[in-house]
Amino acid sequence: MMNCLRVKTRAWIVFLIFGFLSNHSQGLENKGDDTCKHVPKRAINTAFLTFVTEALYNERNVTLTVNTISTECYTCNLQPTITIEPQRNSCTILVDTRWKMKVSIGGDNFTRAASNCSENHLSTWFDEGGNYSIFISLLDNKISCGKPILNNWPNDSNIPLYVALGSFVGLSLLWLLLKYCYRTHVLRRLQNYLLQDSDAFTDTNDYSQQDLGLPTNLTEEDVNRRPAKERLKSLDAFRGISIIIMIFVNYGGGDYWFFKHSKWNGLTVADLVFPWFIWIMGTALAYSMRSQLRNLTSKKRIFWKIFKRSCILFALGLLINSSDGLNPVKMKSFRIPGVLQRFAGTYLIVATLHMIFAKPNDTNQYAWWKKFRDLTDYGWEWLINIVLMVVWLVVTFSVDVPGCGKGYLGPGGLANDGGHQQNVSQCTGGVASYIDRKFFGTNRIYQHPSCKEIYQSTVPHDPEGLLGTLTSCLLCFLGLQAGKILLTYPDWKARVYRFLLWGVLLGVIAVGLCEGSKNEGVIPINKNLWSLSFVMCTGCFAFFLFAFCYVTIDVYKIWSGAPFYYPGMNAIVLYMGHEFFHQPFRTFWGIQPRSHEVYLPINILDTAVWIFLSYFMFKKNIFISI
Numbered sequence: 343m344m345n346c347l348r349v350k351t352r353a354w355i356v357f358l359i360f361g362f363l364s365n366h367s368q369g370l371e372n373k374g375d376d377t378c379k380h381v382p383k384r385a386i387n388t389a390f391l392t393f394v395t396e397a398l399y400n401e402r403n404v405t406l407t408v409n410t411i412s413t414e415c416y417t418c419n420l421q422p423t424i425t426i427e428p429q430r431n432s433c434t435i436l437v438d439t440r441w442k443m444k445v446s447i448g449g450d451n452f453t454r455a456a457s458n459c460s461e462n463h464l465s466t467w468f469d470e471g472g473n474y475s476i477f478i479s480l481l482d483n484k485i486s487c488g489k490p491i492l493n494n495w496p497n498d499s500n501i502p503l504y505v506a507l508g509s510f511v512g513l514s515l516l517w518l519l520l521k522y523c524y525r526t527h528v529l530r531r532l533q534n535y536l537l538q539d540s541d542a543f544t545d546t547n548d549y550s551q552q553d554l555g556l557p558t559n560l561t562e563e564d565v566n567r568r569p570a571k572e573r574l575k576s577l578d579a580f581r582g583i584s585i586i587i588m589i590f591v592n593y594g595g596g597d598y599w600f601f602k603h604s605k606w607n608g609l610t611v612a613d614l615v616f617p618w619f620i621w622i623m624g625t626a627l628a629y630s631m632r633s634q635l636r637n638l639t640s641k642k643r644i645f646w647k648i649f650k651r652s653c654i655l656f657a658l659g660l661l662i663n664s665s666d667g668l669n670p671v672k673m674k675s676f677r678i679p680g681v682l683q684r685f686a687g688t689y690l691i692v693a694t695l696h697m698i699f700a701k702p703n704d705t706n707q708y709a710w711w712k713k714f715r716d717l718t719d720y721g722w723e724w725l726i727n728i729v730l731m732v733v734w735l736v737v738t739f740s741v742d743v744p745g746c747g748k749g750y751l752g753p754g755g756l757a758n759d760g761g762h763q764q765n766v767s768q769c770t771g772g773v774a775s776y777i778d779r780k781f782f783g784t785n786r787i788y789q790h791p792s793c794k795e796i797y798q799s800t801v802p803h804d805p806e807g808l809l810g811t812l813t814s815c816l817l818c819f820l821g822l823q824a825g826k827i828l829l830t831y832p833d834w835k836a837r838v839y840r841f842l843l844w845g846v847l848l849g850v851i852a853v854g855l856c857e858g859s860k861n862e863g864v865i866p867i868n869k870n871l872w873s874l875s876f877v878m879c880t881g882c883f884a885f886f887l888f889a890f891c892y893v894t895i896d897v898y899k900i901w902s903g904a905p906f907y908y909p910g911m912n913a914i915v916l917y918m919g920h921e922f923f924h925q926p927f928r929t930f931w932g933i934q935p936r937s938h939e940v941y942l943p944i945n946i947l948d949t950a951v952w953i954f955l956s957y958f959m960f961k962k963n964i965f966i967s968i
């Protein structure tokens with residue numbers, strides 16, 4: 343006990359020193375100016391678009407209006423972006439290169455625009471770092487526009503990504519090669535060979551077969567006799583993959599759009615990791631509950647533990663919300679929900695439920711339905727989860743939100759959902775957001791939802807709000823199902839078969855709910871709302887990824903799970919750490935130009951720091967869990 347405490351204290355000291363060394367300063371925001379007087383500065387994820395109006399020289403009275411909108415802004419109208427006064431020969435603006443842009447040009451009240459100035463002709467996907475021109479002239483008192491022309495040859499903005507991936511693969515291969523050489527004693531043989539040892543190639547040990555040994559087929563009785571202590575490395579590796587991607591994307595993800603959260607509907611890499619975490623929490627729960635029940639821990643005590651853990655998670659979440667860089671957070675606008683708070687709520691509900699229905703032993707092994715006993719043994723638990731799902735659906739689609747109607751799932755702002763004739767600009771997040779605003783208060787929820795940028799919504803919306811807790815419980819429960827499968831069926835094929843089946847089933851449900859469309863389905867995939875389709879979709883990926891980890895790490899043992907295995911063993915420390923200490927390498931942020939070439943390596947280094955820290959803790963046998 344004392345020893346453990348000392349280790350913990352030491353770990354926290356390392357942790358605090360580390361945090362002290364990292365930098366809190368905020369990155370500079372560089373926005374293009376929209377007065378058309380200056381050429382804006384080059385910025386990341388943008389291209390220059392120059393409107394050349396020299397051809398209007400003789401007709402200088404014409405005032406042009408340029409309208410733009412990103413296609414990512416679903417059902418948004420073109421927005422006036424800049425006005426080109428009669429006396430200008432050209433005007434340059436920055437355009438977003440992350441998604442296709444709609445562009446149209448209009449004249450003033452006396453000059454109409456030809457059809458080639460409409461969005462159908464001018465919209466395009468601009469290349470990052472490109473320098474585009476649109477030539478504008480006046481023909482028969484009509485403005486006529488040429489197509490955007492690319493003047494330079496910008497580098498592919500994904501090159502840093504390819505380099506990073508290439509280096510990663512290269513280093514991994516090198517590592518494997520070195521390990522192989524070490525294992526097969528190639529070095530020693532080489533040495534022997536060089537020393538002209540006659541026995542050099544007659545090594546009698548066959549090393550090649552040793553590490554490929556498959557697990558022996560255990561009978562079900564064997565497994566029941568075996569204590570529920572099988573520590574799956576794949577569980578930690580899966581958790582590690584989630585936390586590492588989470589740190590990487592929270593640090594900026596090299597400023598690539600697919601490493602950032604979706605603006606509203608849709609799914610990016612960044613959207614996957616938090617749900618995966620919730621899922622794997624469920625899987626681990628199956629193991630901890632089984633071992634507690636087998637140790638004859640009373641339910642009262644188990645519940646007390648669950649409750650305590652939830653409270654600690656919630657408190658840590660509040661602690662994270664209390665720091666905003668170096669600025670102290672005002673009590674009046676203290677955010678209550680958050681990622682760890684969501685974990686706390688989900689854990690409390692799912693773990694308590696599982697505690698009630700979990701069994702210490704695998705019964706029904708010989709019943710005719712034995713192939714489904716991972717499901718049938720937990721009928722009530724399933725029923726309750728289905729009820730939660732129905733509650734989510736009913737609340738989402740039948741509560742009449744004042745001014746927004748029923749079932750609005752859009753981001754508000756510029757979006758104007760076709761089915762809703764009333765002005766929905768204040769309806770961000772529909773009923774989910776409404777509940778949070780009423781329950782916590784407008785100031786106490788997240789103020790910068792990702793839809794703020796593209797949709798220009800003004801209403802706060804919390805992606806970790808109350809209503810989404812219901813669907814995250816479902817996801818945690820699906821992870822728990824994976825745990826039940828592991829506990830019920832000892833044969834690895836039976837396990838993997840079920841994982842894949844679940845993956846396919848959830849995938850089909852997800853595609854059905856979103857109708858295979860990003861924005862047009864009944865329930866679009868949406869991280870901000872934790873929509874049902876989002877949960878199904880991320881659950882589907884989780885089953886597949888876990889099956890992969892399980893087969894490669896625990897079954898065939900062809901991968902040790904490194905480097906993800908170490909962060910997975912200390913996930914909560916890494917989560918807290920990265921939230922508190924921001925980017926360790928942020929001091930380099932002043933470096934110009936602001937580009938992927940600069941950001942990606944910095945974000946990778948930032949992430950690597952945490953991997954090394956977790957490796958260090960692993961080597962020192964420091965494991966902190968709550």
Ligand SMILES: *[C@@H]1O[C@H](CO)[C@@H](O)[C@H](O)[C@H]1NC(C)=O
Nearest residue numbers: 399400401402403404428452
């Ligand atoms: C420009 O506008 C002025 C008055 O505002 C008018 O007198 C002049 O004819 C116009 N020039 C052209 C080329 O239309």
Ligand SMILES: *[C@@H]1O[C@H](CO)[C@@H](O)[C@H](O)[C@H]1NC(C)=O
Nearest residue numbers: 403404405449450451452453
């Ligand atoms: C064009 O028409 C609008 C509305 O009809 C008016 O507000 C605006 O002043 C007019 N602009 C010019 C340049 O006449």
Ligand SMILES: *[C@@H]1O[C@H](CO)[C@@H](O)[C@H](O)[C@H]1NC(C)=O
Nearest residue numbers: 381390392434473474493494
């Ligand atoms: C874009 O390219 C043109 C032609 O090469 C050049 O004249 C112009 O200055 C460039 N614009 C910017 C903003 O770099």
Ligand SMILES: *[C@@H]1O[C@H](CO)[C@@H](O)[C@H](O)[C@H]1NC(C)=O
Nearest residue numbers: 456457458481486487488489
């Ligand atoms: C734009 O369309 C008009 C007729 O609608 C045509 O006269 C003009 O040549 C076109 N401009 C370009 C640059 O294609």
